[in-house]
Amino acid sequence: MWKPHARAWQAATAIANPRGQEVTLTREYQSCPQCGYSFFPLDEQLDLPASGLMPHAHQSLVRLGARLSFEEAASELHALLGIEVSDSRVRRQTLQVGASVQAIQTEQANISHASSCGSSSPQPLPSRLAMSGDGAMVPLRGGTWAEVKTVVIAEVLPSQPESTEQASRRTTNHSYFSRLADATMFADLASVEIARRGIESAEQVCAVQDGAEWLQGFVQSHRHDAIRILDFAHAAEYVGKIHEQAQQTGQRLPARWVSVLLHQLKYHGPVRMLEHLHWLSQRRDIPAITDALRYFGKRLPQMHYPQFQAQGWPIGSGMVESANKVVMQARLKRAGMHWEPSNVNPCSPCVMPSVISAGQKSGTSSNSGKKKIVLLAESSAANRDELS
Structure with missing residues (x-):
């Protein structure tokens, strides 16, 4: 005074x-x-x-x-x-x-976490939401790098006939939240945006992302009954690594082997693909096959892509990949930029x-x-x- x-x-x-x-x-x-x-x-x-x-x-x-x-x-x-x-x-x-x-x-976020209940929105909530998380590295001073985590939340559009121009578009009305933080802190801080978008109240929610363990924990803490979908492009990477490793070791596979296998996975599910990989692992010494079988085996329920597409869910995490590129990295990862760790979050374009x-x-x-x-x-x- x-x-x-x-x-x-x-x-x-x-x-x-x-x-x-x-x-x-x-x-x-x-x-x-x-x-x-x-x-x-x-x-x-x-x-x-x-x-x-x-x-x-x-x-x-x-x-x-x-x-x-x-x-x-x-x-x-x-x-x-x-x-x-x-x-x-x-x-x-x-x-x-x-x-x-x-x-x-x-x-x-602390208030929301303490009350253990999401804030109600005065506007009607969409019945179906999608969320997707990922991390991207930004350069820090001293030559080190740190991971900025991002979650994107969007409304899921009604299914469109394959012949329409909008058929490939699954989501709209995106919002972003990013932080340089560990997985536990990030989950707590994101609770305000989670509550604002109505993730906890929506009738159905899907979580489409790669198979990182911290992402599974994030989904579990905010919407444990969300339909979890393994990003199709991420699954395709494991199949592509098998073909690449076979080429490097002189063990040739058919020219269209990758495209045929991915078509089978996308439109018929993972069963036949996994049967083929098990068969191939007994005949070819390719370590990437063992890695893929181990990875897919833990995430089999997240790979029923024909079912997910029929229900109108996105099967790719393009919305968070795009967020990393055009929202977060466009500001924090420019040529010659090196950040003090304490300045990353205050200058995050998602804030x-x-x-x-x-x-x-x-x-x-x-x-x-x-x-x-x-x-x-x-x-x-x-x-x-x-x-x-």
Whole structure:
């Protein structure tokens, strides 16, 4: 609380309005004699950011900093609004807002985890949802790499006749959540997005992904009865490795061996394919066959692709593979970029495009006097439809 003996002083401050015009204001600041912290009381009442920018300009700076390199963001801000800022200022303010959003989302996840119940959505929930998870590596300073985990949630479209243009499109209305975290922490933090999309309340949910153990645990913790589907392309990789290893060791297989086997798997199921691999393992010394049989044997219920397709479920994890490429890696894995671990999550594009600064729409001051960050339901990137 500010005491009567707080010092007051005047300063001229130049700020930029949304049109890029500079406005100079003379304001009387209150200063604490103990710590020296100064503030202008009306700024708090109006919930203005301490960045020296008007809310729209500050929002634009942060959004650009989340999507582009900090140098490009500064250049684009000047081109769009006529506001000149340094690269370091873009970096500083982008990471500050990102850290605030991350803290809010973590707090929400802790509350949700403690209550052990998902928040109900005021909008009607779709009856069928799909979720898909994966991890992608990003470069850190010091020459090391770390895995950023991502989960994508989408609505499943009604089945379309094979002759229509939409027949291959299985999902729509995608939203993303990414974090640099271990599997347990990631599952906890993602609970807010899981609840918001209604994963726990939907009539049916499928989880299409590769066979990583952490992904199985993620599905088990959020929707244990989800229909689990092994990504078809991932299964195809194991079959392709057999053919590749046979070629390398001079043990030739028929030219169309891979395509015939995958056609059998996709349209007739895994039984005949596994019978053939068992037969082949007794006649050819190819270690990849043993690896494939062991891998498929643990995931046989997730490989009934004809049944999944007949029910209208996607059998590929393209939506999360696309998210890794065009959402997360497009920002964090550019040429020459190496990140401090503490800056990866604040600058994650799955966090930053979904925020705006205080003073916009429903933003109000918090009890601590900090600017409240307003979370939008979905970012423009999250609204982008991806083909599954």
